[in-house]
Amino acid sequence: MSFAAITLEEKQRALAELTEVKQLFASRGWFPGTSGNLSVRVGEFASDDFQFAITASGKDKSKSTPEDFLFVDQSGQPCERTNLKPSAETLIHCEIYRMTGCGAIFHVHTVFNNIVSELFWDRKSIPVDGVELIKAFNIWDEDAQIEIPIVSNFAHIPSIVPEVTDRLDPRIxxxxxxxxxxxxxxxxxxxxxxxxEAFEFLFEYVYRWALLKKDL
Ligand SMILES: CSC[C@@H](O)[C@@H](O)C(=O)COP(=O)(O)O
Ligand SMILES: [Zn+2]
Known part of the structure; x- marks a missing residue:
């Protein structure tokens, strides 16, 4: 197996992408009260030799500083000596990278995503029927129906991980x-x-449609 070294250029590109998306999401009010976290992978998933850049914990994510991000390994440990703490939710990122091989993970708290998570908690998933923007997930069926899984929220983050492992749907x-x-x-x-962006559109749609139907 060949291990391609992670280059400085690759790391700088990841930091530039994170900086840009963090500013954009902050301008939309998607990081209230220091909530939310973002990460981008560097290195090849297939070679099992990757790290990811992730937001430092507890920062005001509407501000840009030299201390916004750090690199961690696949188990969430910092790759370099640093005083920065990786996001409190780093273990969730680790598990999503491990299960999907994806290249970037973005997490936000919004009023719409919080409301629909509670509205459909008994069902354990949020149903979306036939809305065009489902195609943003590369699901092209006519009138596609999807279910977005909902898992428990615990203050102890490692307790959340097994439910993520159990419920993650590779199609969604x-x-x-x-x-x-x-x-x-x-x-x-x-x-x-x-x-x-597609998820947030769909959550607002589901919420407003439920209101119109007077399900609330
Ligand atoms: C300050 S409330 C939000 C946190 O508890 C958490 O859910 C969150 O998204 C941000 O945590 P962080 O450690 O900054 O990545
Ligand atoms: Zn959070």
């Missing part, structure tokens, strides 16, 4: 934490952003 590039927020991923930052 996202998983919801109950009354917490959505994790969305993709092959790269461009695709993860497209998926996250």
């Amino acid at each position: 590039p996202g998983i919801m934490l109950r009354k917490h927020g959505i994790y969305a991923w993709g092959a790269n930052a461009f695709e993860a952003k497209r998926h996250l």
